[in-house]
Amino acid sequence: MAIDFAPLRIPFRRRLQTLVVLQWVFSFLVLAQCCVALFIALFLSRLWFVPVLYATWWLWDRHTPYRGGRRSNFIRGLRMWNYFRDYFPMRLIKTADLDPQRNYIFGFHPHGVLVAGAFGNFCTEVTGFQKLFPGLKPHMLMLSLWFRIPFFRDYIMSGGLVPSDKESAKYLLRRAGGGNVAVIAIGGAPEALNARPGELTLLLKKRKGFVKLALQFGARLVPVFSFGENEVFDQVRNPKGSFLRKVQERLQSVMGISLPLFHARGIFQYSFGLIPYRKPIHTVVGKPIEVEKNENPTLGEIDELHQKYIEELTKLFEEHKTKYKVAEDRHLTFI
Template sequence: MKTYTPTTSGTFLERLAGALAVSTFSTCYFYAVLWLPTVGLLFFFVSRTAAAAALVPYAVSAVLPTKALPWLLNTWFFRCALKYHDFDEVEETSQEEISLIEKDKKIIFAAQPHGVMSITGICSAINMAPRPTPPTCTADVIRRIPIMKHVFGVFGLVGASSRSLKSALRRTSVVLYVGGIAELFLSNPAEERLYVGKRKGFIKLAMQTGSEVIPCYYFGNTTCLEILRHPVLTSVSRKLGASITILWGRWGLPIPMPGKSMCVVGKPIGIPKKEFPSEEDVDKYHAVYVKEVKRIFDTYKTRLPDYKDKKIIIET
């Protein structure tokens, strides 16, 4: 098992840059959908020139394809995010072991919790840079919204539909947020709720494609941002595949709080290949996955001040 030494707090300049780096993603996540309405407001209340200037980057993003950019994440600016969040990482399965597994099969890195947005997941990708990380599964709408698709496209994105995942797993391992949008609306700094009781499709998919499942726990995802919760917002967001709500962090702005974050890469579940798995097969390995997630949480939670007294709650 490999454990990374936590980053130091850094200088004031490094922490400021780190706050701006992570805020690039949280601000885009919230405001990208408001870009076109903003262009309209500029047109009617400011000037056509201002509206045209604001429309150019949106239009360019709309037509250009996205591309993973691990070299960008390896720059001083983005690496400062690791200091801002005092990032740490534990590898119960080392990168060398992962490479050996991938010689025979692809891996679904089952990530939880989703949080308002995965700040710890972002830090993990930055920590790995310039090595590329497996692409992240996301709803198609995220990969189509101009500006947003390019900001988050630096991590590499693949569709989260069953068809897209089956296609992706023929050529690459993937990061899959098991709880999805439903888990996003459970995010709360005061408690740790996972939406996993009914999420069994990823286990069936792993069996059908002959893929392995490795749980990844992202400590810090539920403590750095908060959102406005309402049943209507939850319902609309789940249908769209993207969150429609208000988020905030430091000073009431979309700036994530600077609390400690930690990624724990767990152990392989040991998924067998079965083209036509039974319900009992899926239930068996889903139970193993849930047990492993609980073990990871209870084993490492004392390393984070915000988590030492928390208990994990599994939503069914």
């Protein structure tokens, strides 16, 4: 296979963009493992007291991730995230005003391989979330496993990430006076196994937990569709029923995380690697769905609101798809 090398003369800012995206991919794939290794290495060295002190503080601080986390405006606003945004590039599009006196659940679709759009738009400030939605604080929900890893937990909390446990979501949604946004990638880890260019299949038909939460706390539901999310990585073919898919699904059921075999480009060449393609990502935030608080909703009420959510998500996609280079004859599929 002929390798398509990158030109030697590339503007320095583009090199910086690639470097920051490389750091982001590294953080997703191996930073947690590095943090565990560092913790063990320090414990076995003359600096053993450092992990001991950290573990003591960690025990005292163990409830923080489930109580809104510990976001850092400094980390969220770092200049390097500008390079992350401009690499793709990435944009956040508002379609309606949101009342800061209310709490919200943003349903993010599709999950993609590494939820790039959700990270850039809701875990940093470089696409202008605070300017578009003043008075609201986004909190991206992430698998609780990652909040049990030393040092790494503090890093992800600084971006506004919190565990995806019900306890964590309920803490956000019960906030008096509103102002909280729980951002949930509804398809979760299983949907990542379908992520590839052109894919419009969403894992949503049986995902109703977020609807029940919205009803219990009277939180408004907001559909969010990230055009281009599935375009930034390719994935090894893994159709339903294939040996690879069965292995991936088994690992996902045991570990709680999916392991898509994705690939895209490299640092100095465009033929292979784990760096995402430079494809635009446009994350469109839809109109809020009014939800009347009902602490004990029936299955029928949940199903009714769930169907309305699917209809609003479909409408959002259909209204904007041609703007972002999706063919008129392409439609969402729900499984």
